[in-house]
Amino acid sequence: MDDRGNVVGAGADVIVIGAGVVGGAIAYYLSKMGKSVIILEQDEVASGASGGNNGQISIIDREPGIELEWANESMKMYRGYEDAGEFETDLDITGGLALFYNQEEIEIGREVVKKYSDLGYKCSILVGDEIKKQEPNINTDVVMGAAYCGEEGRLNPFSITIGLVDMAVSRGARLYQNTKVIDFVLEGNLIKEVVTDKGSFLGDTVVVATGAWTRELMSKLGLDYRIFYGRGTLMVTNPIEPCIKGPIVPGCFAIGTLYEGDWNLLGLTQHKNGTITIGQDTRAVTNYNKGVSYDGTIGLAKAFAKHFPNLKDLDVVRVWSAVTPHVEDSLPIYGYSGKYPNIFMAAGLKGALTIAPAAGLMAARIIMGETDDNLVADYSPTRFE
Amino acid sequence: MRILNHPILGELKDMETVTIYCDGMEILAIRGEPIAAALLAAGIRTFRKTVKTGEPRGVYCGIGQCNDCIMEVNGVPNVRTCVTLVEEGMIIKTQEGLGKSGGLHD
Ligand SMILES: Cc1cc2nc3c(=O)[nH]c(=O)nc-3n(C[C@H](O)[C@H](O)[C@H](O)COP(=O)(O)OP(=O)(O)OC[C@H]3O[C@@H](n4cnc5c(N)ncnc54)[C@H](O)[C@@H]3O)c2cc1C
Numbered sequence: 001m002d003d004r005g006n007v008v009g010a011g012a013d014v015i016v017i018g019a020g021v022v023g024g025a026i027a028y029y030l031s032k033m034g035k036s037v038i039i040l041e042q043d044e045v046a047s048g049a050s051g052g053n054n055g056q057i058s059i060i061d062r063e064p065g066i067e068l069e070w071a072n073e074s075m076k077m078y079r080g081y082e083d084a085g086e087f088e089t090d091l092d093i094t095g096g097l098a099l100f101y102n103q104e105e106i107e108i109g110r111e112v113v114k115k116y117s118d119l120g121y122k123c124s125i126l127v128g129d130e131i132k133k134q135e136p137n138i139n140t141d142v143v144m145g146a147a148y149c150g151e152e153g154r155l156n157p158f159s160i161t162i163g164l165v166d167m168a169v170s171r172g173a174r175l176y177q178n179t180k181v182i183d184f185v186l187e188g189n190l191i192k193e194v195v196t197d198k199g200s201f202l203g204d205t206v207v208v209a210t211g212a213w214t215r216e217l218m219s220k221l222g223l224d225y226r227i228f229y230g231r232g233t234l235m236v237t238n239p240i241e242p243c244i245k246g247p248i249v250p251g252c253f254a255i256g257t258l259y260e261g262d263w264n265l266l267g268l269t270q271h272k273n274g275t276i277t278i279g280q281d282t283r284a285v286t287n288y289n290k291g292v293s294y295d296g297t298i299g300l301a302k303a304f305a306k307h308f309p310n311l312k313d314l315d316v317v318r319v320w321s322a323v324t325p326h327v328e329d330s331l332p333i334y335g336y337s338g339k340y341p342n343i344f345m346a347a348g349l350k351g352a353l354t355i356a357p358a359a360g361l362m363a364a365r366i367i368m369g370e371t372d373d374n375l376v377a378d379y380s381p382t383r384f385e
Numbered sequence: 386m387r388i389l390n391h392p393i394l395g396e397l398k399d400m401e402t403v404t405i406y407c408d409g410m411e412i413l414a415i416r417g418e419p420i421a422a423a424l425l426a427a428g429i430r431t432f433r434k435t436v437k438t439g440e441p442r443g444v445y446c447g448i449g450q451c452n453d454c455i456m457e458v459n460g461v462p463n464v465r466t467c468v469t470l471v472e473e474g475m476i477i478k479t480q481e482g483l484g485k486s487g488g489l490h491d
Contacts, residue, residue: 137486238452238455238463238484239436239463239483239484240462240463240483240484240485240486240489241483241484241485241486243486273436274436274483274484310486310489311486311489312489313461313489314463314489315452315463315465317452
């Protein structure tokens with residue numbers, strides 16, 4: 001450190017930018033495999049989407065292939081962290097519902113459910129009062145049907161994100177919070193220095209796990225990755241005894257009729273501690289605006305009261321928002337850059353809480369040279385270079 | 386504990402009382418005061434027991450933010466007693482662990 005408290009020339013084998021669940025998982029496995037790691041976070045651990053989400057494990061919105069394999073593998077890995085006494089995950093596979101409000105959605109839902117049933121998932125379409133088998137408190141007057149998936153559930157995003165970073169640190173990773181990457185210094189086409197507002201860092205490999213901020217950061221290198229972001233507003237009630245069994249999402253999540261733009265649709269989770277997070281109002285914003293949508297919040301509270309009249313008098317105690325990215329072609333940007341060969345990208349992984357452990361392990365293996373990236377060739381950042 | 390003669394607000398007079406019940410105990414409260422104020426005046430410090438360890442909790446922030454003072458009021462769980470005013474005949478219970486959902490609807 002120099003006399004102004006700035007870091008000068010700290011170095012490591014790998015510099016991970018972003019301490020969300022994705023950066024945390026990659027740092028965790030790299031540290032475990034013996035690499036020296038520096039984690040740079042502009043704010044605090046879990047200050048991005050990883051600390052502002054609904055904590056749901058989602059399956060039937062994922063394409064069969066590597067993403068689903070990551071999801072399956074990650075559930076075992078979450079159990080592994082608990083068994084090893086590393087950190088709590090609150091993982092609970094409760095089964096989840098995607099709610100349908102008209103016949104057309106149910107019909108598309110049937111095809112989706114068939115696709116996942118054929119793959120061996122415990123999926124079915126529930127109509128009318130059948131929905132009460134999963135959620136006895138739901139008002140079936142306002143919902144026409146639902147897609148059930150037995151492999152879905154919930155977890156504690158804070159505990160997991162902080163746990164992964166803590167475990168990386170306990171294996172020697174160095175964490176710099178409130179340290180924002182603002183530029184890169186090149187040597188040929190390799191990144192030589194990662195420049196932050198607190199000084200420069202040196203690393204052989206640079207992992208970019210910056211979520212919604214990725215496009216802006218990579219523009220410093222003249223790249224235009226097609227990754228954009230929206231702001232999701234959620235609220236949380238005070239805790240109550242278990243009333244809602246599993247995660248609930250709008251049906252369009254499962255049948256793929258929702259892509260971009262602004263939307264306000266009910267999705268919720270009751271957590272292990274009894275609180276219920278209720279979302280989600282999503283708006284296009286600029287400048288990572290962290291305000292909350294007032295109208296949207298009122299709309300969701302009303303929708304919640306309609307769906308769960310028994311719980312309509314619960315108090316909402318907090319409302320917040322988080323920015324989360326989406327990639328133009330809906331695929332992650334994951335793998336080595338072609339233009340800057342020592343940059344490994346890991347951004348835009350959809351619903352990353354469900355897949356981060358396995359995606360992080362694979363990233364670490366690729367960086368260690370233990371495996372190639374053939375399985376994830378479709379995710380390669382080179383498609384935007 | 387009740388301030389009967391406040392240096393700025395002056396003396397507390399012309400107060401109308403209501404009767405409330407806390408875990409069966411009859412308490413004379415002043416109309417217009419929050420439940421928490423009435424309980425503190427009656428010497429009650431424990432409003433609820435925590436979920437995991439059953440530890441006692443009472444008033445913390447006193448302005449409706451922290452949710453530490455929640456109790457079951459007329460069967461409704463999770464009521465913030467610091468911002469809920471007393472009413473004649475209110476039945477108040479120490480909340481043991483998570484609130485019971487049964488009392489949430491009418
Ligand atoms: C309202 C909402 C609900 C959601 N619900 C769910 C759900 O139920 N289940 C699920 O699986 N997913 C859900 N998601 C998505 C999930 O939160 C994200 O997929 C996941 O958190 C992404 O993790 P990440 O590590 O890529 O990004 P982030 O957690 O955003 O981490 C990126 C980090 O990089 C840091 N950073 C950025 N730029 C820089 C820089 N220049 N220098 C240093 N640091 C930088 C940021 O501060 C941030 O901490 C939801 C998202 C939202 C917004």
